[in-house]
Amino acid sequence: MTAKSYARSIELPTETLFRNLKNAKQFAIDIGGSLAKLAYCSTIQRRTSMVFDEPEQDSSEHVYNISETEESILRLHFIKFETKYIETCLDFIKINLIESTEFMKDKYIKATGGGAHKYTDLISSKLGVQVDKEDEMECLITGCNFLLKNIPDEAFIYQRHGNPEYKFQGVNHNIFPYLLVNIGSGVSLIKVESENKYERIGGTSTGGGTFWGLGSLLTKAKSFDELVELAEQGDHRSVDMLVKDIYGGAYATIGLPGDIIASSFAKAARSTKDKNKSSFKDEDVAKSLLLSISNDIGQIAYLQAKIHNLKKIYFGGYFIRGHPMTMHTITYAINFWSKGEIQALFLRHEGYLGAIGAFLKGANDSKDDHSFVWGEHFAGSSGLASPKCSGFFGKTRSSTFDMLELDRLDKPLLPCPLLLDAQNYLPDTVDLTQDEEAREYWLQCFTNGVDKTKQQAIKSQAQSSDAEKRAEKFVIRYLDRLKVLKENPYCYGSLTVRSLLDTSSQYLSELHFTDPYSQQKQFENEQAVKLLSNHLRDLEKLEWPDRQLELAQGILAGNMFDWGAKEVCKLMESPGFGFKEARSRLQARPWLFDDFDEWCIRLKTHPIHKCAVIFCDNSGADIILGIFPLAQELLANGTKVILCVNSRPALNDVIFSELLILVKKVAAISSEINSALNEGRLQVMENGQGSPCLDLRLIDNDLVNMMVKENADLIILEGMGRAVHTNFHARFTCDVLKVAVIKNKWLANRLGGDMFNVMFKFEKARQVSLVTKQ
Missing domain, CATH: 3.30.420.40 (ATPase, nucleotide binding domain)
Structure with a gap:
């Protein structure tokens, strides 16, 4: 029997269900009386952009070269199916896993649940592996702890x-x-x-x-x-017999409302109708x-x-x-x-608790490092059912299975140590599950932007013969997801602008468009580096107050270069639009949110900030002409600076591998940056994320340790994604500066402003309350 016929016999679509079986390293199974849950780990190859430094003599012409390569990641797959199909499913696994790879031969499988005992001989004979039975309760608790700690x-x-x-x-x-x-x-x-x-x-x-x-x-x-x-x-x-059926109303003396059930099924006993279930x-x-x-x-x-x-x-x-x-x-x-x-x-994902626990037991036994954080891979997962449909999968989905996939992240992630109340911190400014008007707008906004994303993906891999086909698949899959979210906004957790952006990135990566803006970023970096020397020279000529304003406006002008903003894309695609033109588009003071004067007062007071942590946004003019001049000013004042950027690509955001090269280019132009870099007063670090937004619950472990070590007392959040869509309401135990240009008209109106209005919010450090400490 073929794999397709097996799939039909248990109503499982092979393209989406048993994914990456041939690359599986390990699997476990939790067999209950009604459902069996399979967990297996695969090595996934995905394309990524590798950044290579150019020879020094070329520094005036090129910032870096980019080439496409592949990297391996680990992905956990979890699938449910009906236990009555256990034999057929084991045959399917044997054909697609055991017989097609050398890895599982002469190995064992971790199994838990009642079926681990009932079907031991069947599993062994079908798969030719040893069945290692694990305690059901222990697996259940291990899986529950894992999900609570790993999955937002x-x-x-x-x-x-x-x-x-x-x-x-x-x-x-x-x-x-x-x-x-x-x-x-x-x-x-x-x-x-x-x-x-x-x-x-x-x-x-x-x-x-x-x-x-x-x-x-x-x-x-x-x-x-x-x-x-x-x-x-x-x-x-x-x-049912209710309290009011007995008392004529509530039994107020003991606090029982009239509509509370007094006796289940009691009316059936007192019915004068024929005593059978058809009554x-x-x-x-x-x-x-x-x-x-x-x-x-x-x-x-x-x-x-x-x-x-x-x-x-x-x-x-x-x-x-x-x-x-x-x-x-x-x-x-x-x-x-x-x-x-x-x-x-x-x-x-409560249905996967036992399977996760059994898998982790296997990971312990094989001494695989499972201490890393795992993140949900939405492109391969199914969500909660719509509350409009009582069936778990809704009326349009098969009743035999649902799926979950998790990607292992590169490093352990921890909460930002400078959050005022990490336990109650929520990154997102607007919860689209609650705000119907905002939900309708943003879902339509992302729907309208799909074609633009498709064209950028094709453009980024113009030499690939199947780029257009893969990009069209992205459109189909993402539009389908948006449709599902419109009908059931709760099905993948909180629906936010952040989750919509991240899901888009996951679908692109799934189809091997890992960094669609890599070439665009390279070009913009090259152009911005050419302007940096004169820009720094002009800043040096200004008196202190004027220089601070020019630095602030430089950050804002640089932040205009955002390929994730529809209206800005039109400007950036027009001939002659550059850094000066971006600056001219900015709102004149007073800004929509204007704490610039308070910021200047704080800069003049002592003690100076010990260490500033800057969460940077975009490549090109943003990082080079906006953030680096600010970093140079802080360094000159005696403040250590940590530049934090994404670990993985997202839109045209600067990523860690790029910044490692860029900082060398900037150091060749700025003596202050050069000396600070050599002395360790300037650090370049990754934030552990790959999103245009910023979730401070899960940032890179090394960054957390560095913030503590350096006694960081200033955080700067730059850009709409990091300071408006997320962290707008975030509070910190240190000073915080939130800077962004509002580049979406609907959002600007929601905030009481207009397009290209400015947010420059400075918030002083807050003390942790006794309530929070408890």
């Missing part, structure tokens, strides 16, 4: 009819202690105190299996999902059953949390699986029993 917006609160319906919790590095309620066929409650300290503190046999079993007896539903869909449409009040609607019976089981689980979970003084309860398992109706009933139960003191938390 993994945990969320579900509020039916709320705005937003999904409230995501961001990244929290202090996750312990918590209660994990795993609702499979039965229910286990696990108290988790640390990575290695946990215990099962309770459970109940009334769980998902109970709901499915009784539902099968009482209704015509043929599957779990069909039963949940029936419950979504039902009205339990025709089956009541299947939808109403399913709804009553779902509420009965959910309320009991919620009460048990609350009582255990109260006994053990746990404030966070995460719910997962086959019973949950992102079903809005199920999450609503659990949430209601927890709110009712805890009187609003505890909120039910859910996980976007």
Whole structure:
């Protein structure tokens, strides 16, 4: 049987499901009674831009050369499929993995879940590998800890009819202690105190299996999902006896509202109708059953949390699986029993906990370094279902599987140590899941910009015979994602301008357009370097107050050169548009946000800043004519400077490998930059990200250590992505300067201004409050 016929037999599209199997290094499986979850790690080859220095004699003509090469990254793939197809799926894995690569021969597979015991012989005989069974609970906890620490917006609160319906919790590095309620066929409650300290503190046999079993007896539903869909449409009040049915209203003395269920299914017992299940609607019976089981689980979970003084309860398992109706009933139960003191938390990828845990156990055994941070690869992942559809995958998706992919990042990432309140920090200025007007605008904005991105991608690889075909695939895939997000803005976590930009970059990278602006950046860098000497000379002639204003306006003029802004692209494509022309477009003072005078006062006061950390934006005039002159001024005043740039490409943002070359070119022009570079007073560092925006929850570990070591007391955030779309409201324990030109008319109007208005915000260091410390 062919791979395609296997795929059809289990309804799995091969192009998107079993991705990169031939490059797999290791895999693990979690086999439950209903679903099996496969995890495997592959080596992915992706194109990247490598920057090479030119000989010194060419420095006046060229800044650097760029060539396309390939780099290897590790990607984790997670896939669910129905356990009843386990034999067919194992045959598929054998054909596409075991027999097509030497790596897995004579190896073992980590397995967990009940099926690890039930199907041991089947797995061994089919795949020809040893089955190494791992403890289910240990794998569950390991996987949960992994997701909470690695994936932004993994945990969320579900509020039916709320705005937003999904409230995501961001990244929290202090996750312990918590209660994990795993609702499979039965229910286990696990108290988790640390990575290695946990215990099962309770459970109940009334769980998902109970709901499915009784539902099968009482209704015509043929599957779990069909039963949940029936419950979504039902009205339990025709089956359940309410408090008001007994008292005629609320029982105020003991605080019971009239609409609270007094007895599940009690009206069925008192009904004068024929006593058989056809007397009541299947939808109403399913709804009553779902509420009965959910309320009991919620009460048990609350009582255990109260006994053990746990404030966070995460719910997962086959019973949950992102079903809005199920999450609503659990949430209601927890709110009712805890009187609003505890909120039910859910996980976007809770179905993969055991598979992740089993995979990590294998990584430990093979001594692979899994301490790196992993980030979600949206281009290969499926999202949460729309709350408009009760089925987990929505009406247009297969009911047999969903997918998750994670990319291992180059270095460990940590929160910025200068955030005032890292635990509650959220990078994004606008949450598009809440702001409907903003969501409609930005989704349409990105839709309108797809063709421009396509043309730039083709242009960047004009010599490639398949560039146009790959670029067209990008358009199709990204437009499809935007359509999904329009229908269900919650499905991939918080929807923001940052996530839309990052998802676009991931799709481009997936189709081997890793750095579409590399040639454009090279050209702009060459032109800007030619202007730098005269620009620095002109600055030196100015008196101190005038020079500070000219430096500020230089940063702003440089920040105009942004290929991610539609209106600016039109200007940049017009003949003769350069640094002077950009400066002339700037808003005259007073600016829209104008703290320039306060900034100057701070510069005159003592002590001077010990160390400034500048998060830079674009290549070309921005970094060379805007940021480097400012850095030179700070260095001359005795302030150490750390220039932070992206680790990976995004639009025309300057990246680390470029800046290593550029700083040498600038040092050849500026003696102050040269001496500071040689003495270590000027540092060039990567921020660990590859986005036009900046998430200070996850920045490069080396940068974090350097900020602490150098006692950094000034942060400069430059550009719309870093200072407006993200970090506009961010607060710091050090001074912060937020500088940008508003290059989007809709956003400018939202902020109370107009196109090319200026943001120059200076905020003094704030003290960490006692509340925050606690």
